Amino acid sequence: MLTVKDKIVGVLGLGKSGQAAIRLLLKKGVREVYGVDCRRIKGLRPVRKVKFFFGPEEKFLGRIAGVDFLIKSPGVPPDNILLQFARKKGKEIFSELSLGLQFCRPAKIIAVTGTNGKTTTASLISHLLTRAGLPAVLAGNIGQPLTGLVEKISATTILVLEVSSYQLSDTTDFHPDIAVVLNITPDHLQHHRSFSEYVQAKKLITANQDQRDYLILNADDKIVREIRTQAKKYYFSVCRRPFNGIYWKENNFVLVKNGQVQARLPGDCLKLPGQHNQENAMAAILAVNLCKVHPGLISRHLRSFSGVEHRLQNIGSYRGVTYINDSKATNVASTIVALNSFPGKNIWLILGGLGKGSSYRPLRPLIRQKVKGILLIGQDSPRIENDLDGTATIYKCQTLKRAVSLAASQAEKGDIVLLSPACASFDQFRNFEERGQVFARLARQLGVR
Template structure:
């Protein structure tokens, strides 16, 4: 059997290793340059590869093609494979065939990384044999090849879910759905919504779907579509017959029995969205028979994701916060919503068709100045120039931080929460966040 892997990043190289282990003839093809780290792994594993081109003669000999999530379906080579009826799948589809472990799959427009980290943290604290992967950390396929985990906690992007056939997590979580990546979905929000819900399409009556009952996009989809899995909603606003909700500021779980998990004041992560992430994680751990005390302790000592509302330093009474992972408007909404002091907001980058009007009430209430950090900022300036007195355009993290330092006064916060992708000025949102932190440390 010939396995062709398109894209030699984390998921591609992981799938190649697993494929070789399972007896496939593996060939890896990357249209770009393969990074040193991954090239070394391919050479060490004696896996043939090419870079800078896609040799169609080799690719079209495949019995199955594993496509990296970054490659859109509309590129010519993928279209040709589909026409030739050669199956094109994602790494999670390929790897899931080879594990007997329980899969917890977590998707959503925002909060999926934090929820994945939370679930992993709780299960590790309960001494369960757990591996974390997918869109975060080590590739799922490589973990299946090299470890024997009882539970896999996977962060799943819509792109990964687009390439599934039989993949079915035992526990699926949808944190929320807001417009994102619409450039990959013909600018149709419903295509993106359907893509997220693929996480549950192969689930059975013995599986579970945990979701935000306060999210209209999710609840409307569920009204109009049949789901086999047991539905376990979570909500900040309403008491539920089954699921997780707030009662007297306590997180309460109702499933088979009724349990108070903990008060929200003791949660390590603050903000309404983090209460929801904690609810989803607590429900998951409960289904996996983790003790209540362990869940509570884990939610109290969890340290959070890097680049997600990460406190950097306090300088002259001004708190600097790195929220570089906020690559869409909804993520920035959460960030601004959680600010308790006057805020100098650093925003901008590659706009994915953003509508900034959703942020207007929060900007009016909390933002004293805006610092633009992007090549093209006209949309941000246009939206907010009547609301915020001071808007400054900058061309890099260092300049943005220096300007913020001049503007901010004691008791203020400086928040990097870009609401945009980072590729105009940075390699990635991590690079953007690291440059911001470095600039703050050098003040």
């Protein structure tokens, strides 16, 4: 176990993960913490034994030279100057996830990754386990850092983790009992430099698994289904029957083991719309079934799962126009999923924010089919306008407030105002949650209920 007591520790990145790591380090008797971030963090107050440093990171090389080891927050890029300096000095670098795992020993770890669907799937797994009477804790990239929850985890707990490519790249000793890979499409290319590097990061979820473990894969995603592993493979699919796993047939979820049907769960148990949610549900059903939860219990508790905030969240309607908060759509693939969830050409689409280096051109066919108008916000607006020119009328709004106001003035009865930005939020908001909350507030100010 990592020794923290009486050590001097540097924490790089002071968002949710970094702050949670600092609180855990203080509880474990650290001598002093140096918290570093290139941006000043609003609301961060001085704490005994903690010194905060904000601004150009090269100013703090001397501080890093004096630490015993470093904790790296997920969003800190691997070529960060302080990380390079620490490596040259022989300092050990741990991820926030690694730090949390040092101080908890759960009965089982279920880890979920993928470009899209992670939050819904991890939340559904936790929901099904808890409703079945099993002690489960949900943590990770879902917005609840593991280091903030270690005291709630005992030897009987099933730990459900949403893990990002950033976290997997930083956590070389990660070993889940059950790993889930939902899908892999281009994302975070500004961080990983290439799609190939991003794919390799996702594959790290199974790097330390062995024959006692399970890997759940999407059989309909070519990159995912070909992932190599030492673990036992189970597959989910909407178009083919796996030898071990689950598939969708005639409005039923069909569980299969060694080629034999084990159970059928009615598809109408799932209240969330869209094929993507059928896929998320199949992955969750498999993971929970591998924890020995009976299919009948799974079926019963699927009905009570209503989804997650900021993912195709129906805010309400006003004058016949429906407002949908999909702020969690931070990449193009996720926005494609959102557009596919609605029939007809009746969408006013709010796009934009901080781009991730991907082209927006894959949106063109769906926008032609489904979108009445595009309302652009944020930093990457010029690139989006260039990529989507000629598909629908484009309105340059810059801010979310102007976009919602303009959409409300243009939309007619039966239309949908959809915030599904295909971009990160950090150019105008603290995170995608704040962006979604602002959208919901603006909609309600219009009279949406």
